[in-house]
Amino acid sequence: MLLNRLAAEEYSYTVVYHVRDLIKAALAEAVDQEVLERNVARKTVIPEIEESDKPVLPVEMYAKLRAGLDGIRDRAIFLIACFCALRPSELFGLTWGCYTGNVFTIVNTAWRGRLQRKKSQA
DSSP states (O other): OHHHHHHHTTOOHHHHHHHHHHHHHHHHHHHHTTSSSSOTTTTOOOOOOOOOOOOOOOHHHHHHHHHTOOSHHHHHHHHHHHHHOOOHHHHTTOOGGGBOSSOBOOOEEEETTEEEEOSOOO
């Protein structure tokens, strides 16, 4: 089965989960359109997948990276990215209006060079 093969090839749990979801959704649509009689993927389970090591940047490297940045803007972007755990689209969607003294409120995202209102509240 495809999911077992993906797990054996050491794909992450998230990738295997999304593949299963896509297959189930596609087959559910085929059943709805009467192309198939039943969804054979409806009861599939995700195989056991060992959690992989996630590379972590050593603390000493942060200081070296920061020292190599020119300009306050680049340093601010770097520090916000490091300490606030924002997605790139959220980071580059920040405006001065997002900062309220001690907290950032994400109201925009940046996509293809344009700001757009954030779609979901996480």
